[in-house]
Amino acid sequence: MSRLRLGYQRFTSCCGCQLTLLNCEADLAAFDAAAEVVVFPMASSRPDDGGRLDVVLVEGSVSRPEELSALLQLRRRSEVLAAVGACALTGGVNSLAGTDRAALCEGVYGETAAEKTTFPPQSLSRFVRVDIELAGCPPERGELLRTVGALARGGLPALAEYPVCMECRCRENLCLLLEKGQPCLGAVTRAGCAALCPSFGVPCEGCRGEVAEANRAEQYRLLLEVGLPEGEVAARMKRFTGEEP
Amino acid sequence: MKTLHLEPLTRVEGHGRVELVLEGGELLEARVALLEAPRLFEGLLLGRSFAEVPALVCRICAICSSVHRVTAAAALEDALGVEVPAAAWRVRDLLLVGGHIESHALHLFCLVLPDLAGVPSVLELLREDHPAARGGLALKALGNRIQEVAGGRAIHPVNVEVGGVLRLPERSVLEGLRDDLAAWEARLPSVLEPFGDPAGYPPSSPVVGVGLCVKASAEVLLRGETLALADGREVPVEGYHGLLSEQPSSYSNAKRAGEVLLTGALARQGREGLADSWPGGIHANNAAQTLELAWALERARRLVDALLDADPAAPLAGAVRPGAGVGTAAIEAPRGLLIHHYAIDDLGRVAVADIVTPTAVNQGAMEGQLLADLKGVDDEEELRARAERIVRAYDPCISCAVHVLNVGGCKPGG
Numbered sequence: 051m052s053r054l055r056l057g058y059q060r061f062t063s064c065c066g067c068q069l070t071l072l073n074c075e076a077d078l079a080a081f082d083a084a085a086e087v088v089v090f091p092m093a094s095s096r097p098d099d100g101g102r103l104d105v106v107l108v109e110g111s112v113s114r115p116e117e118l119s120a121l122l123q124l125r126r127r128s129e130v131l132a133a134v135g136a137c138a139l140t141g142g143v144n145s146l147a148g149t150d151r152a153a154l155c156e157g158v159y160g161e162t163a164a165e166k167t168t169f170p171p172q173s174l175s176r177f178v179r180v181d182i183e184l185a186g187c188p189p190e191r192g193e194l195l196r197t198v199g200a201l202a203r204g205g206l207p208a209l210a211e212y213p214v215c216m217e218c219r220c221r222e223n224l225c226l227l228l229e230k231g232q233p234c235l236g237a238v239t240r241a242g243c244a245a246l247c248p249s250f251g252v253p254c255e256g257c258r259g260e261v262a263e264a265n266r267a268e269q270y271r272l273l274l275e276v277g278l279p280e281g282e283v284a285a286r287m288k289r290f291t292g293e294e295p
Numbered sequence: 296m297k298t299l300h301l302e303p304l305t306r307v308e309g310h311g312r313v314e315l316v317l318e319g320g321e322l323l324e325a326r327v328a329l330l331e332a333p334r335l336f337e338g339l340l341l342g343r344s345f346a347e348v349p350a351l352v353c354r355i356c357a358i359c360s361s362v363h364r365v366t367a368a369a370a371l372e373d374a375l376g377v378e379v380p381a382a383a384w385r386v387r388d389l390l391l392v393g394g395h396i397e398s399h400a401l402h403l404f405c406l407v408l409p410d411l412a413g414v415p416s417v418l419e420l421l422r423e424d425h426p427a428a429r430g431g432l433a434l435k436a437l438g439n440r441i442q443e444v445a446g447g448r449a450i451h452p453v454n455v456e457v458g459g460v461l462r463l464p465e466r467s468v469l470e471g472l473r474d475d476l477a478a479w480e481a482r483l484p485s486v487l488e489p490f491g492d493p494a495g496y497p498p499s500s501p502v503v504g505v506g507l508c509v510k511a512s513a514e515v516l517l518r519g520e521t522l523a524l525a526d527g528r529e530v531p532v533e534g535y536h537g538l539l540s541e542q543p544s545s546y547s548n549a550k551r552a553g554e555v556l557l558t559g560a561l562a563r564q565g566r567e568g569l570a571d572s573w574p575g576g577i578h579a580n581n582a583a584q585t586l587e588l589a590w591a592l593e594r595a596r597r598l599v600d601a602l603l604d605a606d607p608a609a610p611l612a613g614a615v616r617p618g619a620g621v622g623t624a625a626i627e628a629p630r631g632l633l634i635h636h637y638a639i640d641d642l643g644r645v646a647v648a649d650i651v652t653p654t655a656v657n658q659g660a661m662e663g664q665l666l667a668d669l670k671g672v673d674d675e676e677e678l679r680a681r682a683e684r685i686v687r688a689y690d691p692c693i694s695c696a697v698h699v700l701n702v703g704g705c706k707p708g709g
């Protein structure tokens with residue numbers, strides 16, 4: 051196993067995805083053995099040597115010109131680019147602020163607003179090729195570690211392509227949606243968290259984004275049936291996907 | 296005239312820059328610019344159902360996600376007149392102390408310890424098998440475990456909603472946690488040892504800023520109805536706006552408080568008259584964090600015991616009737632005072648949202664401290680290194696600070 055030259059960069063985000071990496075407390079030494087950290091401002095003061103990277107993990111959405119040029123540079127520098135977390139994959143909760151940011155910014159910053167150029171937060175894949183998508187808000191610790199481990203061995207990580215309900219049923223949970231009438235989004239959400247929230251007894255909020263071929267219409271109908279008003283069903287289904295159901 | 300730019304600041308949460316303005320080698324001005332992209336949280340909440348707020352605002356910041364979630368729920372409960380059962384507050388308090396432990400351990404061992412050891416990151420310390428690094432990371436893991444037990448997840452916990460909590464942690468899980476907490480008692484002092492030695496910190500002038508924290512009861516140190524200042528002033532939480540009126544600034548994306556105030560572990564310890572006798576200036580904030588870690592572990596143990604004794608059938612949430620109202624809540628986040636304030640319309644939608652974060656409050660103090668500590672230092676390398684450490688000592692949380700758009704004047708949906 052060769053040691054990867056690795057970067058971790060974040061844009062518009064809450065730092066939760068990189069904190070997830072630092073939350074792999076017991077495995078940080080193994081992580082360090084698999085990857086040499088070349089850039090990772092929150093964790094390391096080592097100055098960036100500007101050289102080629104084997105992999106760059108990118109957290110956050112792009113909402114400023116500086117972020118966009120940094121992203122383009124990282125893409126050129128790195129063999130593999132992994133988008134980490136809902137913000138990077140879909141814009142995440144950042145994108146809920148709507149599109150008229152100039153008005154919001156001016157209301158706040160007055161005359162200095164022009165210096166604070168910002169545009170609606172967007173996913174990385176709007177601008178560059180993304181090689182690996184790590185879903186979640188934040189992703190699971192294991193997924194981050196397995197991804198770095200797989201890359202260090204010259205492979206790619208195996209990521210789930212089925213809905214959270216599959217994992218939830220494997221854990222033999224009571225179904226919160228069908229048996230308890232709670233607004234669970236597991237059926238349309240990409241798995242990989244081992245049904246973390248439903249197993250704790252709390253409905254899935256869809257933070258891992260949508261699974262391929264999600265039956266949104268049926269999910270919408272089921273949430274109405276649970277008793278949620280229409281506006282709230284739409285708001286919930288949109289929270290981490292940025293898309294109208 | 297010459298300006299040194301320190302950017303990016305490393306080993307802090309979020310993206311910021313320090314600007315040091317020099318004239319003939321003499322430091323004239325210090326500016327702390329918080330440069331996160333504006334995320335417009337207060338704007339994006341407008342018009343949304345109050346019920347969605349806790350899950351959204353915890354995403355302001357991952358390190359503070361537990362305290363954001365609990366503070367938002369408490370402010371909305373204040374607005375809607377909800378009675379939250381005692382059992383729910385026990386679970387929430389456990390979540391809050393778990394967040395405190397995780398955050399302080401992250402700060403001390405991953406962000407500060409590398410400075411004390413003269414290496415770029417905690418990864419080098421692990422490679423050298425540094426005993427405090429290993430112990431510190433285990434302590435950090437304990438904080439995460441507590442948040443998982445009480446909140447369901449370590450980051451962006453799911454167990455807190457407006458009204459109370461959704462469930463009690465399972466008995467067997469609580470019992471396991473109780474044993475781990477007991478085992479930590481003997482281990483803690485040696486793990487915290489590197490931070491107690493004043494000689495490990497750079498020389499420093501006295502702390503700048505009037506201490507500000509929540510006036511707390513003996514039992515619950517993190518929540519309260521009144522804000523207390525070190526000069527003896529007291530302000531009811533609802534009156535926070537007069538005290539903290541935030542102003543925009545041309546060089547930072549965070550608004551700042553009008554008066555120079557200091558909030559955080561050192562200000563909280565000052566509440567007990569402890570901090571005055573400490574050397575180390577603002578670096579004593581790190582020593583204050585170690586005292587809080589000991590308090591938090593002890594508090595966690597008592598909360599777990601109380602939960603184990605609790606009646607499993609007792610209610611965990613009060614009745615929530617959506618309607619118009621205005622509410623405010625203040626809770627001590629790991630790095631200082633956090634305030635959430637909301638007005639709800641009669642359909643239960645957010646009409647006003649205002650969130651004041653500790654790092655925004657501390658900006659003025661950081662700049663004053665930089666000036667006071669670095670006056671007379673003319674070596675550029677030394678200026679850079681010391682400035683970064685001074686800012687780091689506050690444990691700034693920049694993502695939090697630039698949620699910050701106080702959308703006064705903007706219409707819902709605007």
Ligand code: SF4
Nearest residue numbers: 063066135136137187
């Ligand atoms: S995806 Fe979620 S956890 Fe990750 S940075 Fe965005 S808001 Fe934070």
Ligand code: SF4
Nearest residue numbers: 215218225226234236
């Ligand atoms: S509880 Fe949620 S995730 Fe689990 S099976 Fe039911 S709908 Fe799916």
